Amino acid sequence: MVRVRFAPSPTGYLHIGSARTFIFNWLFARHHKGTMILRIDDTDVERNTEESLESIFEGLRWLGLGWDEEYRQSERFPLYREAAQALLEKGFAYRDFTPPEAKAGAEEGEGKGGWLCHPEMRAMSREESDRRAAAGEPFVLRFRVPREPERTVRFRDLVYGEQAKSTADIEDFALLRSNGAPTYHHASCVDDADLRISHIIRGQDHLTNTFKHILLFEALGGQMPEFAHLPLLIAPDGAKLSKRRHGPVVSVLTYRDAGFLPQAYVNFLCLLGWNPKDDREKMTLEELIEAFTLEGVNRSNAVVNFTEEDPIDPKALWLNAQHIYSLPVETLAGLLLPVWQKAGYEATAEKALRVTPLIQERIRTLNDAVAVADFFFLKELRPYDAAELIPQKGDRAMALRALEKAHAVLADGDWTHQALEERLRAAAAELGLKAGQMFQPIRVAVCGRKNAPPLFETLEVVGREACLERIGKAIALLQQEP
RNA sequence: GGCGCUAUCGUCUAAGGGUUAGGACGGAGCCCUCUCAAGGCUCAAAUACGGGUUCGAAUCCCGUUAGCGCUACCA
Structure with a gap:
């Protein structure tokens, strides 16, 4: 039984990289008829914000994929405490009473290989540890990474392949903070075990953390999940996407507000770091579910191609146009109606249905419809230069003749596009004008x-x-002195 | 610094020992055409560098370089 989870921490908006991680998990779950779990990793009480949580939900809601189960780590603290206690009892963990300020003093141990542990704390007897804890001295609970003999931790990542790292290069990481709250590593592993997660699919930034997690899973006892790490999404400058440096392009809501179809955006994100092994680009959700496999995920980071002038990846725009184009007219009209209304146009469902087919292949985003279809809705055309009325290889007199003739021809007769074309072409021939x-x-x-x-x-x-x-007005405009 | 990961057109990617290194976006040009768009056709554009292994390397191995990640009482 496949059980996967997406575990955002509410310390920011829904980042597009996180969104992709969510999507890959979701696709994997659906492909295997498994369960998709949303778990809010809110163990860091200091940094969590309600706005952030809300914006993450808003982003996920827009993607429209949904999930099957939902948990919140802040509601599961007792579980982490129990697990921590068990780890302490079994000797897999120890209390570290070093005050945070004193950490600097320990850095002399870093010289050649980085900080590993505080040997005195690691070696402290259980009696002394219990006594100092009972006396109320603050401590962080650390995992006792096996040393002497050191050993090599191994796993096979479903994307990156065989991975190995010596415990000599893994530090005694924290499990519990001095305020009793669990760290990410602890809460995450305890939950993954408790929720019986079968596959952990997450960003590559966790690849090296996985060695710690394996050690922790072993200590916790229980089924070891499979791991699959995803290449990261980065900016054109090679840096990871950050709101401060790269602006709103890093938030999924930006794409919603820009007039993207969620299925198009999902499609776009899927193509960053994954491919279906054939030449398909535009894919429906069903096709993505069918085609998605971890084998199709590649290992190098993908650049989201945007610039300051062009804040949206051109390929995303193209894909969005493709999806818009393949929407049934009624569906698209329904999507466009509120866009036009919001722009202040007097749009009705009937009118939307008539205008939509004319602009469907001319818009790349829903928002484009505002500018592209303005003249269908506006009473007063926005002012234009009279010179625009004059055709190529023509002059003012020619434009006037054409418009006057058109005015006469359009004044009566059938008002269907076939009839209009027939009459207007005949009129052009009469005047000796090219179409x-x-x-x-x-x-x-x-x-x-x-x-x-x-x-x-x-x-x-x-x-x-x-x-x-409008033709009358144009004639008047042409008749004015230049 | 230590450890780990990665490296194909500008960007997303295919090719996992034998191909004129393929496709897509974007760019240029042509066609279609009442303009635009869509569509069709064509062109430019890549295996980071250096060593091996092999009859043969984008592909396997080593090194170099570069980028990224981890190295927190963040996740």
Whole structure:
């Protein structure tokens, strides 16, 4: 039975690297019909914040993947205390009474290999340890890493392969803080054991921590989980993504607010550090579940490609466009309606449904629809330069002739795009104008700019009244002195 | 400093002893076309460096370099 967990600590927003870790765990669980567990690792009371927790949930909610079980470490402290006590009893742990300030004094031991332990504390008799603890002297509980003889800790990482490290290079890490709260290592292992986690899938920054965890799992007794570490997501400058240095691009909510489809963003994140072993790029959630394996995860860090001018990875944008394009029109219209309303447009569901097919392949984000579809909703076109009305290889007189003819032709007759095209093409022929020379002035008059969706469908949706009025205004504009 | 991990086009990646080193994004060009977009075609663009092993190395081994991680009473 596959049981995996995502264990964020509420000390910040939901980072995109964390989001990817969540997604890979989730995909692995779904692929194996296992259980996805969300565990809030909030053992550091000093640093946790409620806002952070809320923003993490908000990010996860947006991704829309869900989870099966939920735990919070702050509610499980007794479990960690018991486990710590058992470790102490069995001699796997010892009390270290060194005051925090005195740590500096111990650093002379670092010289050649780094800090390992305080030998006096490690060697202290249980009687003295108990006596000093009973007297109320503060201590941290440390794991007694096996030394003399040292041994090599080994495991096979499902991504990175065989791993080995000598206990001579592993320090006596803390289990319990002097305030009695468990450290990450302790709470995490106790929980992973208690929750019967089968696979620990997490960031590569924990790869070397795993040796400590193996030692701890062994001491705790219980089934050893499998481990799989994920390459990290980094910034173009090679540094790890940080809000301070790289700004809001590190938070998943930025992508929601930029108008991303969650499934597109999930797709994008999956392609960073994993590939389906074929050339597929755009994949649905179902396809991802089916294709996801740990073997497909690679070992080198992936750069999220953004710049200050272009804060969003171009590939993410492209993928989002792909997903938008493959949405049923009704679905997309439903997504776009609130976007337009928020922009202050008088959008209705019916209107949204008519406009959407015309812009579907012209937007890369939901938010793009605001600028791309403005003229469908705005009463008053935003001002444009009269020169825009003049077609290529044409002049003011040509534009005027085209618009006046168009005004006359559009004043009556069927208002369907087929009929409009027929009449307008005939009109162009009559005037001896090329299609572009005829259509471009009309497009600018009606849309207020040179680039827009196909003309006839656009006219159809904008409506006769508005079209005639806008063409009239354009004619007036052209007739004004330059 | 110690220990560990990593190294293919600008970016994401494929190729796990034999390929003109493949695909995608982005870039350039062409086609299509009422503009834009979409789509199609083409081009430019990579095996960090040095040694081995081998008939043959992007691929295996060693070294160098670089980057990253851990080395907290953070996670």
